Amino acid sequence: MPEGTMNQGIGASVRRKEDKKFITGKGRYTDDINRNGQLYAYFIRSDVAHANIKNINVNAAAKCEGVVAVYTGEDIAADGIGGPICGWTPTNRDGSAPKEPPHPLLAVGKVRYVGDHIAVVIAESLEAAQAASEKIVIDLDNLPAVVDPATAIGNTQIHDEMDDNVYFDWELGDETATADALGGADKVIELTVTNNRVIPNAIEPRAAVAEYDEIEDRYTLYTSSQNPHLTRLVMAAFMMQIPESKLHVVAPDVGGGFGSKIYIYPEEAVCTWAAKKLRKPVKWTADRTQAFLGDAHGRDHVNKVKLGLDKNNKIVGLRVDTIANLGAYLSAFSMVTPTYLHGTLLSGCYDIPAIYTNVKGVCTTTVNVDAYRGAGRPEATYLLERTMDYAARQIGMDPAEFRRINFIPKDAFPYQTAVALQYDIGDYEPALDKAMEMIDYANFGSRQAEAAKRGKYRGIGLSSYIEACGIAPSAVVGTLGARVGLYESAVVRVDPTGTISVFTGAHSHGQGHDTTFAQIVADKLGVPIDSIDIVHGDTDRIPFGMGTYGSRSLAVGGTAISKAVDKVIEKGKIIAAHMMEAAETDLEFKDGKFTVAGTDKEKSFGEIALSAYVPHNFPHDRLEPGLEETAFYDPLNFTYPAGTHICEVEIDPATGVVDIVDWAACDDFGNLINPMIVEGQVHGGIAQGVGQALLENAHYNEDGQLLTASYMDYCMPRADNLPSLKIDYTVTACTHNDLGVKGCGEAGAIASPPAVINAIVDALSVVGVTDMSMPATTEKIWRAINDATAKAAE
Amino acid sequence: MELKQSQDIPIPVAQVWSALNDEQILAQAIPGCQELTKISDTELTATVKLKVGPVSATFVGEVTLSELNPPHSYVISGSGKGGVAGGATGSARVDLEAIDNGNATRLTYDVDASVTGKIAQLGSRLIESTAKKLATKFFTDFIAILSPESEQS
Amino acid sequence: MYATTYAKAKDVADAVSQLKGADEGKLLAGGQTLIPTLKQRLASSDCLIDLSDAGLSGISDEGGSIRIGAMTRHVEVETSEMVKKAIPALAALASGIGDRQVRNCGTIGGSVANNDPSACYPSALLALGATVHTDRRDIAAGDYFTGMFETALDEDEVITAVSFPKPEAASYVKFPNPASRYAMVGVFVAKTSSGVAVAVTGAGQDGVFRHGGLEAALNSSFSAESIDSVAVDDSVLMSDMHASADYRAHLITQMTKRAVAAC
Known part of the structure; x- marks a missing residue:
């Protein structure tokens, strides 16, 4: 690599190029965009969880000063505008299709959760819209709320299309073989594992600015989205029913998503629709409570788990029966999350010969539940790693050893699991060993004894996880029911002066693509990263894209970029061969130079770039001018990051306060492009998982009221909830993408919740506690200690 | 939220029962009651202004008397909309029992309350305390109005 | 708005x-x-x-007490050398209110007038036997707090300052609500010439209160162990999704022990 680019290529911890604007408050978010003459939308939401709409009287509101229009669901229906759709669908056990009741943008006939959209006021100012909204008279006939997923089936009917509140009833694996395995097992461990419901809390609430150009008959929507092309596709084809080319979607700087900005929401569509109706731009920005009420929530599963062991404590079979709460309506990935991204991961890192799972997706009068950092894989990991720990305790075996003897051996790859996936590569023991070494697992006993002297309960908890990332190989997911393939595109455009623009279909909303992607290009072309611009988030500039989620950006989007760069190099060789009068087959490219093998002839990348655009003597029958290449990359398989996290806690029995005192994470993400960014992703993921394990909970009361709709009550993890994290890696390079990368964005959030809960249960095992639910609040812990102590005294 | 309490009043059951059905006495006892209008023997409309710390809201709604078993028990329930603040519903089952040879009454009330909208979303920490406070105030004031001592003073 | x-x-x-x-x-x-x-x-x-320009800011040492103007911001109490020397528990209490932004704007008068049942300051006033000065009178803290969000102030009455008698020793220990970091239970213990006072915030249905049982035990023996047998009645305590009344009762005992130990 040439001078000056040494520390900018693959493997270098380059400081993030994008951070200057963010840390100086100069990011440009959707709410920063203002258009001339724009109007403001304010949505009126249901205060109750479930009710028939008897009447909506908007007359007084429509007459308020500054109000331009008031719309209800009937206005939307009259224009034939459709609602959000579900992207992937499973097939029911009996071969039938799942039920997909309609989701009107504004409620028609019924409201189905607190926050459901009833009407929108569009006015010249937000204040006018808000004031007018208070004049709308809504007459509702209340119906019983359905909140608890465990009792949702057969409860009060929520949609006409579903008499039992079950969206789907799906299975995977061999039920008979699993029953036989459990029947013949030496021991069967049974545990009910609940995955609590959480709220994504992106720092930037959702927002939209929509405008309509009458001359061009074209819409532009600025929106805080993780996938602008999917927004365009779904909105054009299914909601607005307009030609896709007539909708331009821009996702500018986006302040976090965590999955909640994959789904295409009613507000964005209503603004777009109204912009044409009113011939004026329409703007909407959620406030924080609206975000709590309306953004898709995450998790919310109840699982019954049965794990069979033989006499040597080897796992012989696993059965999992899951009820997944999907909320009142379906959304983009709501059905795939508890099925294809959950059931397929139930083998974890373990060699399990027989697995069967049944998942029922149920409807409740709560906001929809969709992908949230990890999407399905954290739920699978949590139930499996809790069960592994519970089992180890039951059989009296060290949890690390129990995991070790059940790991898929490293010579077994590629490994076909009992639940559809084929892991290409992995080696789980070294990560376990390294994590144990990092936290000094061997001497835990002495630390525990020392803590006991101070009156504290100390515990240690492991979590060995696997995830399927790089969503998603079209061939695989197509057979699973995906309505779209999840490949990625890239355009690499080299300018005459050698600067480079990379257009990617991945979308950065905190992941650091501007830096990581530039490093890939810099490494391959031998140019400084400052000469490379990464362009994303604009459907007019990028050929197509699936966006960013499922730790797919690098493995899929990055590989597409790598392939486009390869094409640039190939073309560069043809140009260089022509310029140096050499055979194309003799051309080599290395360190930013094209050379002719066996000679001292060379041309720099810059010279080739210039001549591509000054093609005075190109043989035009064989060589076109210009230097720009496009690649679409459809992965062959998922990638399979894996690793072990170990958490050590100290509990104050007097108050129930849990202090995470140490954390070791050893992850295998394949090759690392920017270790600093990877470390940041692991940190963030662990913090989010610790939040779920200790603090966060979407609390609906029995009436379906969301009681945690502000930061007064919804508890986010903060810096003082975490110790300094010890992070390290093992590397088995992915076998099926050019970069050998696997993805790192979700691992922390997947691995960490069971590590925390296992550590807590370990700490409390001194008083006889065997299980703990999330979030493990101080009161729950205090009560568990009291109950266990009382039981022991009996 | 549930609250069950009982209190003794030194007047006979019949008088307590009639007070429980007297809208003027109810209007004095309902905390923050601005207006109480009788529609029928068992239905009233009400306007109630409540202030909890910096939050103030005016609830417009109905007061309904049901499950009447004169002069022993009934359920008094109120439900109102407080505009942007949300809605509130509260009901109390009231039982009267003759004590002290019929010279006095033991009044037992069992309260249930729920709220919707912003009050629930933003103020959940205060819901239970506020409901208890309002219920207690209603019955304390009601009993005070009836008690001979208050008449004397 | x-x-x-x-x-x-x-x-x-x-x-x-x-x-x-x-x-x-x-x-x-x-x-x-x-x-x-x-x-x-x-x-x-x-x-x-x-009220920010109404001349109500400032801290002064009045011999037996510290007088804090109503518009004095939490950060000023937190960092005041005078407060740190005379009543360090009060400075420590101020340092734990909200976050830095809140402490840079919020004032003692605002907090005391609002009397949020989970606010920190009311416990200090009650335990230290402070006096609330208004535009028209002086109100003893014991008469001032009349219920959740309720005070003895008239509708148009303005707090001008709060005077805190200097205690022999005092300590405030807060168990914060994990989300809001308001007090889920906050206990202010003060030792004065007239005895021990224990004021509890964050827990009472009627807002801040003094706990007679804990005070009696501590007056007979000022040690953490002395309150082991004191029962804390949970029927008058708040219950919400973060902490039920019996857990709050338990935390009152625990925070009192810690406050006593730190005195």
Whole structure:
């Protein structure tokens, strides 16, 4: 690599190029965009969880000063505008299709959760819209709320299309073989594992600015989205029913998503629709409570788990029966999350010969539940790693050893699991060993004894996880029911002066693509990263894209970029061969130079770039001018990051306060492009998982009221909830993408919740506690200690 | 939220029962009651202004008397909309029992309350305390109005 | 936020007169509760009267007590050498209110006038036997707090300062709500010439209160162990999704022990 680019290529911890604007408050978010003459939308939401709409009287509101229009669901229906759709669908056990009741943008006939959209006021100012909204008279006939997923089936009917509140009833694996395995097992461990419901809390609430150009008959929507092309596709084809080319979607700087900005929401569509109706731009920005009420929530599963062991404590079979709460309506990935991204991961890192799972997706009068950092894989990991720990305790075996003897051996790859996936590569023991070494697992006993002297309960908890990332190989997911393939595109455009623009279909909303992607290009072309611009988030500039989620950006989007760069190099060789009068087959490219093998002839990348655009003597029958290449990359398989996290806690029995005192994470993400960014992703993921394990909970009361709709009550993890994290890696390079990368964005959030809960249960095992639910609040812990102590005294 | 309490009043059951059905006495006892209008023997409309710390809201709604078993028990329930603040519903089952040879009454009330909208979303920490406070105030004031001592003073 | 007018009071008399002249006038004393409530449209006011220039800031040592002007911000109490020396527990309490932004804006007068049942300051006033000075009278802390969000203040009465007698020893220990970091239970223990006072915030259904049982035990023996046998009645305590009443009762005992140990 040439001078000056040494520390900018693959493997270098380059400081993030994008951070200057963010840390100086100069990011440009959707709410920063203002258009001339724009109007403001304010949505009126249901205060109750479930009710028939008897009447909506908007007359007084429509007459308020500054109000331009008031719309209800009937206005939307009259224009034939459709609602959000579900992207992937499973097939029911009996071969039938799942039920997909309609989701009107504004409620028609019924409201189905607190926050459901009833009407929108569009006015010249937000204040006018808000004031007018208070004049709308809504007459509702209340119906019983359905909140608890465990009792949702057969409860009060929520949609006409579903008499039992079950969206789907799906299975995977061999039920008979699993029953036989459990029947013949030496021991069967049974545990009910609940995955609590959480709220994504992106720092930037959702927002939209929509405008309509009458001359061009074209819409532009600025929106805080993780996938602008999917927004365009779904909105054009299914909601607005307009030609896709007539909708331009821009996702500018986006302040976090965590999955909640994959789904295409009613507000964005209503603004777009109204912009044409009113011939004026329409703007909407959620406030924080609206975000709590309306953004898709995450998790919310109840699982019954049965794990069979033989006499040597080897796992012989696993059965999992899951009820997944999907909320009142379906959304983009709501059905795939508890099925294809959950059931397929139930083998974890373990060699399990027989697995069967049944998942029922149920409807409740709560906001929809969709992908949230990890999407399905954290739920699978949590139930499996809790069960592994519970089992180890039951059989009296060290949890690390129990995991070790059940790991898929490293010579077994590629490994076909009992639940559809084929892991290409992995080696789980070294990560376990390294994590144990990092936290000094061997001497835990002495630390525990020392803590006991101070009156504290100390515990240690492991979590060995696997995830399927790089969503998603079209061939695989197509057979699973995906309505779209999840490949990625890239355009690499080299300018005459050698600067480079990379257009990617991945979308950065905190992941650091501007830096990581530039490093890939810099490494391959031998140019400084400052000469490379990464362009994303604009459907007019990028050929197509699936966006960013499922730790797919690098493995899929990055590989597409790598392939486009390869094409640039190939073309560069043809140009260089022509310029140096050499055979194309003799051309080599290395360190930013094209050379002719066996000679001292060379041309720099810059010279080739210039001549591509000054093609005075190109043989035009064989060589076109210009230097720009496009690649679409459809992965062959998922990638399979894996690793072990170990958490050590100290509990104050007097108050129930849990202090995470140490954390070791050893992850295998394949090759690392920017270790600093990877470390940041692991940190963030662990913090989010610790939040779920200790603090966060979407609390609906029995009436379906969301009681945690502000930061007064919804508890986010903060810096003082975490110790300094010890992070390290093992590397088995992915076998099926050019970069050998696997993805790192979700691992922390997947691995960490069971590590925390296992550590807590370990700490409390001194008083006889065997299980703990999330979030493990101080009161729950205090009560568990009291109950266990009382039981022991009996 | 549930609250069950009982209190003794030194007047006979019949008088307590009639007070429980007297809208003027109810209007004095309902905390923050601005207006109480009788529609029928068992239905009233009400306007109630409540202030909890910096939050103030005016609830417009109905007061309904049901499950009447004169002069022993009934359920008094109120439900109102407080505009942007949300809605509130509260009901109390009231039982009267003759004590002290019929010279006095033991009044037992069992309260249930729920709220919707912003009050629930933003103020959940205060819901239970506020409901208890309002219920207690209603019955304390009601009993005070009836008690001979208050008449004397 | 509903439309309102905003005016700065030039002194206390001006504030009182503006308050009398308004239909729904509200005093702005830092605004850390009022402004978010107004923004949520859960309150409205035709006139916001800002006390920040009314000459009510400042801390002075009056010999036996420390007098803190009503508009003195939490950060000023937190960092005051005078407070740290005379009543370090009060400075420590101020340092734990909200976050840095809240402490840079919020004032002692605003907090005491609002009397949020989970606010920290009321416990200090009650335990230290403080006096609330207003534009028209002095009110003993024991008479001042009358219930959740309720005080002895008249509608148009303005707090001007709070005087805290210097204790022999004092300590405040807070168990914060994990989300809001308000007190889920906060216990202020003060040892004065007239005995031990224990004031509890964050836990009582009627707001801040003194606990007679804990005080009696500590008056007979000032040690953490002495309260082991004291029962804390949970029937008068708050219950919410973060902590039920019996857990709060337990935390009162635990926080009292810690406060006593730190005295």
